[in-house]
Amino acid sequence: MSGWSALDRFLRTDPRDVGCAQAMEMLHIYAELAAAGAPVEERYPGVAAHLRACGPCAEDFDGLLAAVRGEKH
């Protein structure tokens, strides 16, 4: 029953979630460490929690990660 789990996931909030402002502030550090293969979710669990829940910030992160990875090639 995917609707129930999708709704449950949407309504479930993570108390570690740092919010958009702090995630955006740290996005360059987080993306660079992620591109280097560092365990960013363990190091910055609050940012990781936010990126799992916030579509717009996750989109910015994906773009920045792609840009950083592109620079390395």
Add this chain to the structure above:
Amino acid sequence: MTEHVTATAGLDAESADWPRALAGTGPRREEALARLHGLLVRIARSEVARRAPRLQLTGPELDDLAYQAAADALVAITSKLGQFRGESRFTTWAYKFVMFEVSAKIGRHFWRHPSVRLDAEDWERLPDRFGFDPAQEAEWRDLLTALRQAVDQELTARQRKVFVAIVLNGVPLDTLVIELACSRNAIYKTLFDARRKLRAVLAANGYIGDDVWRRS
């Protein structure tokens, strides 16, 4: 909740040079500005192309959006040079502003789009939003009725407005930022509080599990 960052040791020479060149004067600054603008345009175009499949924008519009985002990112970067603390490469820090500007420009594009409805309440779309199977309506009808009741009775006017716009009407969060003239963080926090409140009500009435948040 706040998380702190320790600066990475050993800033590379290029990253150390960018702020000096951009904060300087004369031909060296002009050359740095032109070089950075070129990089930002390249990144903005890549980013817009990456997001293009999900946007209702055509080639020239995408290119305009990329150039505008790069230009505004350059303004943001030069005005915030003092905030670069060497915790990443300079270009990574700079590209972050391209991402923000691309998001803001896309949000503005949809804000202008006549099909974006902010206040209309189409509750019939809710089952589809969460992927409820119409064939099993008997099983989820009560849950969604309770959710609607909680939205009507438990949320503040502001929380309700944000919930309706984003969840029912599918308005992009960055478009709502423009409509409500506030930050992405403020909208997110409003929705975060609404989600928490709705979940608590549904759990208290036995519609969903009342287990506390689990580590993923």
